[in-house]
Amino acid sequence: MARINFEQLKTFLNVVRLGGVRRAANALNLTQPAVTARIKNLEDSLSCELFDRTSGGMKLTKRGELLVAHAEKFEQLSELVEKDVVEPGGIEGRLRLGVSETIAQCWLPELVTALHDRFPKLEIEFNVDISVNLRAGLMDREIDLAVLLGPVSDFSVNNIDLPGFPLAWYAAANGGAELDPAAYLQRPVLTYARHTRPHRELKEMLFERVGPDVSLFPSSSLSACFRLVEADLGVAVLPRVLGEDLVAAGRIVEFDPGWVPGPLSFTASYLGEPKSHVTETAAQLAREVAVRFFADKNS
Known part of the structure; x- marks a missing residue:
């Protein structure tokens, strides 16, 4: 059997979770041919087919279903190594950050600065949009961390409450x-x-x-x-x-007309699976930065 690499397993899990090559390619920032090639190379390495390919899409084979459990163990182990062993200054990769305009006009610069100080080699990509689009991007795994009008009511999402905006x-x-x-x-x-x-x-x-x-x-x-x-x-x-x-x-x-809507409530929201030390840290930093921003404003 040829050597299997983690990028192949990561690509495989994204295809499984997102239900197809196109969405996996978007999530991984790859071309569709690159994703297809990784899956084909993985299948060649394992000498078996992982998907039944039909006009209706891709369905896991029996061996593909077995691989999912093993690939998730590799994923969890890799995350533990990054969290417990690798120095934050040595962590590379990309964090896709989506924020609402309210946040962009207030404390987004401070958050990006804090992230860069913690992870100097991390590529931080961010976009500003309305919360409904940010939620869709998060659920489609096109965004790693969404700072939006929340919380996102889905079992797969972790929400960290942020200070509200009166x-x-x-x-x-x-x-x-x-x-x-x-x-x-x-x-x-x-x-x-x-x-x-x-x-x-x-x-x-x-x-x-x-x-x-x-x-x-x-x-x-x-x-x-x-x-x-x-x-x-x-x-x-x-x-x-x-x-x-x-x-x-x-x-x-x-x-003052005698009434005003309640404060805008924001959350830093991210998917709980796969676990990501970088994304979880970014969400905690978002809360710290937001609390500090309002403390400075009120001082």
């Missing part, structure tokens, strides 16, 4: 002031993007407290919302930590 209502500083703060809500209301929890919750509260004729303008960009508020094109309820500097600069004003 919200506040904002209007243009140079717009017409209302004697009754509740009257501001007769103006267009800029909200989070559709298909997000903050949008749904705010829509329900506005319909209940203001009425069905309220005008909602959804946006996937918080910075755009603040610019539109400043231009007096509407009002918005947004994270107070992001609005403080604009209020201090006299560009927008805060108002």
Whole structure:
């Protein structure tokens, strides 16, 4: 029997878990031919077929099912070696980080810095998106760690709670002031993007407290919302930590209509299998950085 390497086993497990070559290739940042070649080389090394290939997809053979258990043991052993033996400064690889825009505008730079200090050889790849897309990327194994409006309610996901973001209502500083703060809500209301929890919750509260004729303008960009508020094109309820500097600069004003949605709750979420010391450490660092960020803001 030819020598088996761990990359082949890792590729095999990804094909099994994700249900096909294409999704495994995306998760591993490889081409589909490269994944196919690794599986073929593994089968040649073992002198057996691991998958039944049909028009309906790839199904494990009996020997393929046996290999899964052994490959997972190799995977767990490799993770223990990386965690207990390898110095953090020597750990290489790639961490795919997905964050919501709220996080990107607050403490993402501090998190990337902390990760680089802990794992200087680690390649950190990150993208900013709405939470529904980040959740999908996490479940498809295209993201290793998602910092999003959570938690992600799935048995396979570990969630670490992060400090929440209190919200506040904002209007243009140079717009017409209302004697009754509740009257501001007769103006267009800029909200989070559709298909997000903050949008749904705010829509329900506005319909209940203001009425069905309220005008909602959804946006996937918080910075755009603040610019539109400043231009007096509407009002918005947004994270107070992001609005403080604009209020201090006299560009927008805060108002109180008598109610405000609850704070935005974020989690650092990652898949529990396969276990990854780097991803777990990154999630813990996210919490440490977030706690420190708000402590500095409140000091």
